[in-house]
Amino acid sequence: MLLAVALASLVVLLAPAAPARAATVNDTRSVFVHGFGVCDFQAARWGVVWSISNPQQVAGTIGNVRVTPAYPLVGMSNRLYPLGTVSGQQSFPGNIQVATITFDINWDDGIVSYNDSGYVALPGLCGPGPDRNILISVNTICDAAAHEWLIVYNVTNPNPIAGTIGNVRVTPPGRPLEGMSNRLYPLGTVTGTQRIPADQLYVFSLRWPPGLVGATDRW
Numbered sequence: 001m002l003l004a005v006a007l008a009s010l011v012v013l014l015a016p017a018a019p020a021r022a023a024t025v026n027d028t029r030s031v032f033v034h035g036f037g038v039c040d041f042q043a044a045r046w047g048v049v050w051s052i053s054n055p056q057q058v059a060g061t062i063g064n065v066r067v068t069p070a071y072p073l074v075g076m077s078n079r080l081y082p083l084g085t086v087s088g089q090q091s092f093p094g095n096i097q098v099a100t101i102t103f104d105i106n107w108d109d110g111i112v113s114y115n116d117s118g119y120v121a122l123p124g125l126c127g128p129g130p131d132r133n134i135l136i137s138v139n140t141i142c143d144a145a146a147h148e149w150l151i152v153y154n155v156t157n158p159n160p161i162a163g164t165i166g167n168v169r170v171t172p173p174g175r176p177l178e179g180m181s182n183r184l185y186p187l188g189t190v191t192g193t194q195r196i197p198a199d200q201l202y203v204f205s206l207r208w209p210p211g212l213v214g215a216t217d218r219w
Contacts, residue, residue: 033118044094044127050101053085060107068100094126123160132159148195156189170194
């Protein structure tokens with residue numbers, strides 16, 4: 001199972017350790033491929049760190065490395081020692097959602113493993129974007145004893161990153177919105193209420209300016 005951890009400007013996705021596949025029919029030798037992604041929110045780029053661990057008692061040389069998306073893999077040694085781990089990093093645009101690595105290993109005892117692989121599924125858009133949406137639902141309840149309408153606003157964040165709600169305006173004016181937290185966590189919901197007289201007909205709304213993340217809506 002993939003574990004996603006999202007902080008205000010940091011998203012980390014951990015991929016489970018799993019034996020990479022080898023195409024050599026008689027070769028049961030395996031390595032472990034780990035990948036995790038870190039969201040650089042302001043730069044709107046994913047950084048993915050790949051690690052290859054060798055549980056074998058024989059060393060090998062990594063070759064024919066292919067990564068998708070096709071952005072440079074930096075810092076990974078090609079020499080994989082017994083019980084050792086090598087790591088490298090990629091950086092690519094935040095609208096990419098899947099990263100993969102595929103490679104061969106020439107083992108020192110003459111065995112060759114072909115097309116060992118790993119992947120990371122990234123949890124959505126990293127960075128500012130005009131297409132990031134939230135969900136707003138409204139319930140109305142008649143408080144007959146108070147002779148008022150109670151309007152309940154529910155704001156839900158379906159995105160993998162938290163945000164701060166700001167510049168909120170409600171209509172009719174002069175009736176305050178109460179109880180709504182300004183902090184909207186990933187996959188979370190905040191709720192606020194407003195009361196208006198029951199004998200008056202109002203069109204009511206809750207809004208704040210659309211715009212890029214980090215602008216007036218203050219994600």
